[in-house]
Amino acid sequence: MSPAQGIRNYMDIWDKRDDMVVHGTDPYNAEPSPCVLADRTLTPLDAFYSRNHGPIPDLDPASWRLTVDGLVGHPLTLSLEDLRSDFSEHALVATLQCAGNRRADLIKVRDIPGEDPWGPGAISTAHWNGVKLADVLARAELCPEAAHIAFAAPDVSDIADPPQPYGGSIPVAKAITGQVLLAWGMNGRPLPRAHGAPVRAIVPGWIGARSVKWLQRVTAQAEPSDNYFQATAYRMLPSEADPARTGPCAGISLGPVTLNTAILRPDDGARLRPGLTQIAGYAYAGENRAVARVDVSLDEGGTWIQADLDEQVSPWAWQHWRTTADLGEGETVITARAWDTAGATQPESARHLWNPKGYANTSWARIHVTCHS
Amino acid sequence: MSPAQGIRNYMDIWDKRDDMVVHGTDPYNAEPSPCVLADRTLTPLDAFYSRNHGPIPDLDPASWRLTVDGLVGHPLTLSLEDLRSDFSEHALVATLQCAGNRRADLIKVRDIPGEDPWGPGAISTAHWNGVKLADVLARAELCPEAAHIAFAAPDVSDIADPPQPYGGSIPVAKAITGQVLLAWGMNGRPLPRAHGAPVRAIVPGWIGARSVKWLQRVTAQAEPSDNYFQATAYRMLPSEADPARTGPCAGISLGPVTLNTAILRPDDGARLRPGLTQIAGYAYAGENRAVARVDVSLDEGGTWIQADLDEQVSPWAWQHWRTTADLGEGETVITARAWDTAGATQPESARHLWNPKGYANTSWARIHVTCHS
Numbered sequence: 001m002s003p004a005q006g007i008r009n010y011m012d013i014w015d016k017r018d019d020m021v022v023h024g025t026d027p028y029n030a031e032p033s034p035c036v037l038a039d040r041t042l043t044p045l046d047a048f049y050s051r052n053h054g055p056i057p058d059l060d061p062a063s064w065r066l067t068v069d070g071l072v073g074h075p076l077t078l079s080l081e082d083l084r085s086d087f088s089e090h091a092l093v094a095t096l097q098c099a100g101n102r103r104a105d106l107i108k109v110r111d112i113p114g115e116d117p118w119g120p121g122a123i124s125t126a127h128w129n130g131v132k133l134a135d136v137l138a139r140a141e142l143c144p145e146a147a148h149i150a151f152a153a154p155d156v157s158d159i160a161d162p163p164q165p166y167g168g169s170i171p172v173a174k175a176i177t178g179q180v181l182l183a184w185g186m187n188g189r190p191l192p193r194a195h196g197a198p199v200r201a202i203v204p205g206w207i208g209a210r211s212v213k214w215l216q217r218v219t220a221q222a223e224p225s226d227n228y229f230q231a232t233a234y235r236m237l238p239s240e241a242d243p244a245r246t247g248p249c250a251g252i253s254l255g256p257v258t259l260n261t262a263i264l265r266p267d268d269g270a271r272l273r274p275g276l277t278q279i280a281g282y283a284y285a286g287e288n289r290a291v292a293r294v295d296v297s298l299d300e301g302g303t304w305i306q307a308d309l310d311e312q313v314s315p316w317a318w319q320h321w322r323t324t325a326d327l328g329e330g331e332t333v334i335t336a337r338a339w340d341t342a343g344a345t346q347p348e349s350a351r352h353l354w355n356p357k358g359y360a361n362t363s364w365a366r367i368h369v370t371c372h373s
Numbered sequence: 374m375s376p377a378q379g380i381r382n383y384m385d386i387w388d389k390r391d392d393m394v395v396h397g398t399d400p401y402n403a404e405p406s407p408c409v410l411a412d413r414t415l416t417p418l419d420a421f422y423s424r425n426h427g428p429i430p431d432l433d434p435a436s437w438r439l440t441v442d443g444l445v446g447h448p449l450t451l452s453l454e455d456l457r458s459d460f461s462e463h464a465l466v467a468t469l470q471c472a473g474n475r476r477a478d479l480i481k482v483r484d485i486p487g488e489d490p491w492g493p494g495a496i497s498t499a500h501w502n503g504v505k506l507a508d509v510l511a512r513a514e515l516c517p518e519a520a521h522i523a524f525a526a527p528d529v530s531d532i533a534d535p536p537q538p539y540g541g542s543i544p545v546a547k548a549i550t551g552q553v554l555l556a557w558g559m560n561g562r563p564l565p566r567a568h569g570a571p572v573r574a575i576v577p578g579w580i581g582a583r584s585v586k587w588l589q590r591v592t593a594q595a596e597p598s599d600n601y602f603q604a605t606a607y608r609m610l611p612s613e614a615d616p617a618r619t620g621p622c623a624g625i626s627l628g629p630v631t632l633n634t635a636i637l638r639p640d641d642g643a644r645l646r647p648g649l650t651q652i653a654g655y656a657y658a659g660e661n662r663a664v665a666r667v668d669v670s671l672d673e674g675g676t677w678i679q680a681d682l683d684e685q686v687s688p689w690a691w692q693h694w695r696t697t698a699d700l701g702e703g704e705t706v707i708t709a710r711a712w713d714t715a716g717a718t719q720p721e722s723a724r725h726l727w728n729p730k731g732y733a734n735t736s737w738a739r740i741h742v743t744c745h746s
Contacts, residue, residue, distance in 0.1 A: 099716075236716045238666070238679060252665040258717035287715065288661045292625040293611070301725050306611060342660065343472075343609045343733035344631035347720045352674055360716040 031121030073141030120262030130183035167227035204316030205287035257286030404494030446514030493635030503556035540600030577689030578660035630659030
């Protein structure tokens with residue numbers, strides 16, 4: 001079997017388009033091409049980015065149980081049918097974004113060994129349905145000492161040190177907002193195996209890593225999860241730190257997502273005819289904020305054009321934007337930046353955001369295009 | 374009377390230190406020198422920055438009444454005694470920051486006519502006590518259509534077009550959090566006349582403009598306030614806009630404050646001896662976030678030193694930071710930037726944040742010092 005055939009077979013298992021940008025197959029990590037993401041508020045299932053840390057579990061929905069335990073008055077064991085029948089169904093549109101989205105631009109500054117070079121496609125948006133985590137926790141009766149809600153899954157990751165099943169946690173304050181779902185549906189269809197069937201957590205506004213797939217256990221506890229992917233990974237280390245030498249709990253534990261944008265059209269490196277060209281992309285403000293404006297520049301920030309911004313379909317969804325610009329002969333650097341409702345905008349340069357694990361690249365989006373008539 | 378004597382007389386009325394940086398006396402606008410703010414979590418009353426839009430009202434606490442009206446089931450008229458006796462007293466430490474804080478660095482990029490050149494001192498922190506606005510609104514029984522809570526004061530501003538009493542509004546979602554106070558006390562003393570006696574709003578995490586002083590009326594309404602200082606001022610216009618030609622509701626209405634930092638010691642422009650020098654400042658993350666790290670650079674961002682950061686005394690308070698650096702002979706640019714708990718950091722350059730009214734300068738803090746042995 002050729003490598004190309006091997007990847008195609010994986011694509012079948014994962015139900016993804018053939019033109020995904022595949023960073024690895026074991027575990028499977030892939031993002032859609034920028035042009036596939038453009039203009040669509042909801043990302044089709046076969047294009048939704050896929051970030052994994054271990055092999056894909058194959059859980060039987062009939063025998064699957066969710067354990068709710070820890071600092072609760074009434075521990076629960078719930079079947080999928082229990083979730084469906086005992087709690088109100090709830091739905092929302094939420095964007096998920098990997099903490100490593102746009103890492104490729106950080107790697108151009110300085111190499112980041114051991115981490116995949118995600119482009120601007122480690123982000124996607126779906127309509128999710130399920131039940132509110134808040135309702136399940138209310139049924140379990142959280143103890144006052146419960147400060148964090150930990151999620152546990154069965155996918156054992158060899159990336160972790162030591163190897164361990166995937167997990168993570170969110171603060172109780174977020175868990176009880178009613179925004180966090182235990183979801184079994186995605187874009188009106190049953191949650192696909194590749195995206196966490198039968199049930200996954202959806203934590204809107206937070207890094208994708210907290211929206212734990214193949215969820216099996218929800219534990220109320222006093223401290224954040226000590227799982228590798230909470231305590232050691234997904235932390236923003238200072239640029240001079242050596243991740244091989246930093247222990248757990250170093251750096252900033254990433255959780256809420258902050259303002260970001262990317263250019264999805266034209267393609268980076270495109271060769272075009274000079275003249276009026278549509279430029280399009282997404283902007284996402286993450287937790288507690290909304291996108292207020294998107295600016296596009298053809299002169300690296302000397303002057304800006306305001307892009308047309310789509311309405312936000314939910315407080316947890318990205319917004320697509322577009323504008324038309326007259327591109328001249330030769331090379332043009334197209335730059336985009338977003339502003340949020342707090343009046344914050346993005347840092348200019350990936351150089352100043354470089355960090356040893358390559359997270360949270362929120363610098364201005366930049367692509368290069370060349371026009372010849 | 375000489376101008377200096379005139380300012381001293383104003384200082385007496387306002388109970389401020391003699392060394393305030395006074396931007397104007399009619400209305401009175403003044404900030405403390407950076408070194409006065411340094412290291413103190415609570416700003417002394419005589420150093421707390423003062424931002425006004427009209428003459429200072431002189432309200433008799435005995436006859437003062439607060440009207441609560443609009444979209445409420447039970448309009449209220451409350452005396453100071455009613456507030457004290459009918460509601461639970463509540464206290465919090467909160468930083469207030471003017472939207473124009475650090476405007477001086479924007480003015481260095483391009484002039485901003487008609488706006489004061491605030492340095493890094495248009496920010497201060499106090500311990501406030503009073504009652505929760507949420508409790509008062511609960512008593513008045515908000516109607517479901519109420520989406521905004523407007524504050525009205527009697528200080529008529531000639532700056533407004535047309536001249537009008539000062540006012541503004543916040544969304545109901547913020548107003549009912551329990552974080553917003555109707556405050557009559559400041560740092561353990563009765564609220565001074567200069568800071569809004571007998572009662573002012575305190576809206577933690579939001580621009581100071583919403584913490585309306587000399588509060589007389591609280592109105593629940595479906596739309597944001599149409600007061601000049603909400604609809605026209607305190608809005609972030611795109612850099613190319615002409616504020617004389619933009620009407621109400623242009624740009625981004627500033628509300629929640631975003632991540633900022635400043636260097637308070639040494640003074641900008643200081644002449645020092647070479648050698649170990651303490652560098653100190655504040656960082657403030659504003660609404661819904663906390664400061665996670667502060668970096669200091671002596672080479673304009675090439676390399677960074679992590680500063681020691683004080684504990685946060687409340688979710689709404691700035692944090693002071695300090696570090697020691699070895700300064701060499703000649704001129705050094707000292708740069709500081711903060712990171713927040715969402716992994717966001719500040720934009721590099723004031724040049725790219727310039728906006729026609731000079732708001733929300735959140736760029737890296739920079740001072741120049743010169744060392745000679």
